[in-house]
Each structure stands twice: as C-alpha cells, then as structure tokens.
Amino acid sequence: MAEPAGFPARRAALRMLDAVLRRGDTLDTAAGATKGLPPSDAALARVIAAETLRNMADLDALIDAATRQRLPDDAKARTVLRMMLVQALRMDSAPHAIIATCLPLLAGGPRRLAHGVFSAILKQGKALPEAPTLPDEVQARWSQAWPDRVDAIAAGLASPPPLDITLRDAEQTEQWAGDLGAEVLASGQLRLPRGQAVESLPGFADGAWWVQDLAAALPAMLLGAGEGRRVLDLCAAPGGKTMQLAASGWQVMALDIAKRRLERLRQNLARTALSAEVICADAFKWQPDTGFDAILLDAPCTATGTCRRHPDVLHRIGQRQIDELAELQTALIAKATEWLNPGGVLVYATCSLEPEEGERQAEAVTLAPDPVRADELPAGLQPTGEGWVRTDPGMMPERGGLDGFFIARFRKAG
Template identity: 65%
Template sequence: MNAHSQDETPGVPARRAALRMLDAVLRRGEPLDQAAPPILRAIERGDDRALATAIAQEALRWLADLDALIDGATRQVLPDDAKARSVLRIMLAQALRLELPPHAVIATGLPLLMGGPRRLAHGVFSALLKSGQRLPDAPTLPDAVRARWDAAWPGRVDAIAAGLAVPPPLDLTLKDASRTAEWAERLGGSSLMPGHVRLARAGAVEALAGFGEGAWWVQDLAASVPARLLGAGEGRRVLDLCAAPGGKTMQLAAAGWKVTALDKSARRLERLTANLTRVGLEAEVIAADAMQWRPEEIYDAVLLDAPCSATGTCRRHPDVLLRQPPFGELAELQRNLLERAAGALKPGGTLVYAVCAMEPAEGERQADWVRALRPDPIRVDELPEGIAPTAEGWFRSDPGMLAGAGGIDGFFAARWVKGAG
C-alpha cells in the first residue's frame, strides 16, 4: 500500500494518482498510457484506478479551458507548474466533467495541498461553482494544433474539436464477422459495419460476454479499416509490419491469412502473443527492427501501420495534442518503411499503408510520394457507413465524423498493387 494512503480520507489516493499523472504528462512530457501503470499500481481497487485515469484524462482534454477559468478567478496568475493550479484542474474536471458532488471534490482535493495554499484552492473552486461557470461545448485545441489543422482541413476544425468533447465509446472487432448481429444483441451494442460492435463505456472489459472465449478484441473502428482492405486471405501469406499490440494481426488471421507479425518491441509482442492466445488465432511472431530485418521470402500482401504522431487518437489520448511530435523524423521513417514494405511484396501483391495521424505529412503526402506501385482505390463499400473514400481513393477519417453514431478516430490508409514487371 502507498505510504500516503494510510489513514487518509477515502478517495484521496485516487486523486493523488491523477495529480501525479498530470505532472508526468505536463512537466516530464510522458505519454499518459506510459506514465499511468506505475502510478496506478499502488491503488488496490479497480474502480479507483479507473476514476484516477478518468480525472487525469478529462483534465488534459479540457486543459486550456480549465486554465482559463482558474486564471479568471485569481488576482495573480498561478505559474503553469504550480501545484495549486494542477489541483484546481483536477478538482474542476471532477465537478464540471465527471459531475461529482462539490463536497466530495473538496474533501479529496484539498488534502493534496497539505502545507500549501489550501485556502486559495478552496476559494477559487467554490467561487467558480457558485458563479455558475461552465466549460464550453467543445474543448479548446492547443494553438499549434489548431493552426496545423486549420491549414490541413479548412472548415473541419470546429467539428473535430466537438468530436473530442467526450470520451469515445468502446469498439470491438469480432473474430467471426458472420455473428455481428448476434454479438450486437448479446452485448447491447450497435454495429457500423460487419465484424464491428460499439458499446457505451461501462465497467471492466474483461467482464463483458465473449471476452473469455476470445470472441472479440478492443479496436477503434478506424483502426480496423486497414486490415479489412486486404480482404480474405484464403491461405495466402501477409506481413504485418509494426504489428504490436496485435489488433490487425488478429484481423488478418481471422480472415484466413497466414500472418507474419513483426515488431521491434519484444515487450509489446508479449502482449500480441497473449492476445492471439486469448482469441485462439495463430501467427508467426518476430521481434526485429523492420529497417534491419531481411525476410526469407516475399509476401502476397504487406500491411504497414507505421509509427506516427498518433494525433488521430486524441479522443482517447488527449495528451497527444499537448506534445510536439518530431514530424520530420517520423516522415523520413515512414518513407523508409514504405520502401521496405514494397520490397517484401510479390509481383501482383497488395500493400496497405496506414497511420493513426491527422497530419497530411504522415498520410496523404506519403501516399502521393509512392510511385513504384499501382494505386488500388478504396471502395465506398469497404468503409464504415457515412464515410466515403477521398477523390484519390484513400481512406481519411477525423474525430468530427460519424458524430451522431459516437464518432471515430482520425486515420489514414491507402492501398497499392505491385506490378508484374
């Protein structure tokens, strides 16, 4: 047990964990999903761990707007890294976003400022709530992000921001797409395309029907599109580059492909292997750097879900918008990986390139750069209902799409065929 948690008000350890996660992201620049596990390890109850994560995520999602409220209620602006500012962020996130009772927020928040300006925090929090202050309908995007996306997607930025206002629903990919209607009914969800079920987020994923028998895995609808673009495997061989944690590997194996799954992270491949075991699917798993690895054979298809800025996942990972990714380095790596992927492909074989990024430099410009392969335009019937291919025959989604159905992550995918010559 964490030393702080002894003799504390119930709920304080969860808020302390949220505060530590906020600090890890904002001061040390760590991704939230990397910072969270060691911080949450000391919290015994699963619901307390979930609450701590939700508080941190909402504070990050609405960071600029929470800071604007705080600055409007203080005579002197608190430094960005002041502990009192961070405590107020998580207190306001609980009251305004998670709708927790103000007395509970105060009772579990002020102890985090032991020896600090508790009276200031109490006064600011109470004054904001008493005056009826609210957050806007959509979170304010960081200035650099808004500028990039305004230039890339004219007229789309407000819709994208609106798509970030609430955490996304839970998307499942089914092992057997023919049972879509059955699983949608059994789980009380809806489906936006065959092999997909969407649920409201509630409780532990492991407790849902079908988890133990390996009937499905968690995968955002957009992330499921690239593997779908390769169709049925019918025993042919496919190379899944940068494969961990394995969602696309499982899709390909379930579609009848003989899969070679390659990733340079042995730790992430352990998770991929565990996922394969749970759902009862098989793949050849190789731990290697795709830029160094030499395949012993060439493949009927290659799927490259390339390392990227991950800005398209900002609905579920709001912290990605608070970091400045090394776009130049990523673009160079993506091009090099595309060349490697094309070299591993048989004549007549199919290559799919994908990134979970909102940046054209990582998606559209990379696809436009590919000249050695013949474009194979994506068809509207291969995409979720409500999303059409681009004029170039590419797949592009953003968090402002499918708003009435729960939204979708930002993603890009393109497809080519290798000539026989």
C-alpha cells in the same frame, strides 16, 4: 493523521498529470502512478487525469479569469485547480468532496488561494463549453490542415469513445449484436456503450472478439480475404490487425520491435485461437526469406488521431515529433515496397491527424495507387478524391465518432 477517503486517487491523478505535462510521458505510461491502488481508485485517477487533459485549455481560461496574478503553467496549484474544476464541472462530483480530497495535495502551499478560486468559479455559475477548446498549437496545425473539419474534430473530443469490437467470425455479427446488445457498424464490427468491464463481457474469454476502434479495423478490411496468401503485418503489436488478417484467411507474419507488446499479441492470438508467425526484430535489420503477397504497414506515428481516448497527445506532440516520425514512416514504406511481390498490395495506415504522416507520405509512394472504393467502406464513410481514406473524431457523430486514421492502398507492378 489518516488520509481522507478518495485522497490517494487524487494524488495519483496529480502524479499522472505531472508525468504527462512535465516529462512528456503517455497517459498509459503515467498510469504507473496508480500502482497499489484498488481498481476503483485507479480507474478514478485515470478518469480525472484524462478529463483534465481533455478540457485543459478551458479549465485554464476559467482559472486565469479568476486570479489577479496569473499562476505559472507548471504551478502545482494550477494543476490541482484544473483537477478540482473538471471534477465539479465535467464529472459532477460534490464540491465538498472535491475540497476534502484535493486541497490536501497543496499541503504547505497556497491552499487558501486554490479554495478561494474554486469557490468563486462555482458561485459564478461558470461552465465548460460543450466542445473542448484545442490547445493553441494543435488548433493552429489542424486549422491549417483541416479548415473545414477542425470544429467537428474538437466537438468529437467532448467525451471518451464508445467500445468497438471486432469479431473473429464476421458471419456471427447479428448473433453477437443480440447477445451483447451492441450496434452493428459493419460486418464483424460492433459498438457498445463505454464504461463496460471488457473481460466480463460474453465472448471475451472465449476469444470470440477483441477491442478495436472501427477506424483501426479498416486497414485490414481493405486487404480482403486472404485465401491462404502470405501477408506481413509490419509494426504489428499489439495485434488487432494481425488477428483480423488471420481470421480472414491470410497466412500472417507479424513483425514488431517491441518485445513486451508482442507478448500481448501472443496472448491475444492464444485467446482467440488464431495463428500467426510472430517475430521480434528491427525492420531495418531484418530481411525476409521470400516476398509477400500483401503488406499492412500501420506505421509508428504521433497517434494524434486517438486524441478522444488518449487526450495526452494534445499536450505531448509537437512539430518535432511529427517530423521525426514522418522520416521513420518514409523509411518503412521503402522497406515494405522492397519486400512486396510483383502484383502485391501495400496498405499504409497511421492513426494520426497530421498530413505529414498521412497524405504527404502517400503522395511520395512509388507504387501504383489502388484506390479504395466506397462499397468497401462501412456506411457513412467515403474515400477521398484520391481513393484514400481519412477519418477523424468528428465523423459519424450520431453514432459516437471515430478515431482519426489515414489509409492508402497501392499495388506493385506485376
């Protein structure tokens, strides 16, 4: 029997969710389940999986209220019901199409149960809340860390983010804003509505810009103009900050241990006609010939600050991963401190909402603080009292929000 149209995309979405929730894979890694699908089906599978993860706590609450006996968390029927409900309640898909393409996923299983629960919830007129409910462990962590911000952060996760780009030439900001119909966030930083095919937009093929969330662009911006000085982009791949630094006149050395991600960096450099010395090496085994005038350390982290674009982090990351990465970050800061020339500047950053990866790291740095000033930041953002930068998905809500980042700047004694 031929598979119903749309079924392969739902099957791929189920496999992606299984990879994230059972194996702890990232959603990007799990996207291998879409191999061989037409681009439209692959995109649909990813959207279904991402929206299921974004709204999972609320989907589970609806399912539990509609079942006499609670389905196990890892039951296939629960995952399929999550997918069915998110398509109906968040993606506005037709119920008959959802039933036709999702119930076959339960062949040999409780199809009648899933059909009955799904139909009952829709008949009752149930809806998902505007702001997703955070998973219990995440809610507990962020309520303790950010008691005044946790509700705004949750509200900022309601939708996938818009498309932010960084221009190779900041002097062309107004020109590209007009050509792309984009909003200007800062000099050299534009925002477009999400859902656009990036490769087909004017200027992409010519290397005039690259995709980069505004928050992710801040660390390199805080190093200013390079004027030919030497900078190390430590943990550089896939290269957004490397390109920013090169475009700002720095002599850039880009170091990373990930060979595949560095290949993407090289491709981006070639497309933008920017130059940097690219080195594939383990930072703990590599030693530079000379010191650097500046080092940008965008350290490996849990990436919980990217939860609006990568909602899998809400379900994969716990205290164990936070503690392990915090140890790595401390060791990398020590290396960067060692390699910095006297008078040199270190910018430390993580795309994490966990204080252990941000504020606690900055408190332990032995270099002198170099506080960030308000006039160095785009309108709408302010440094903390310590002169650090902390962004989260609930900031600038009227303009589409931000990724969560922590940034601190230091200077080595001359």
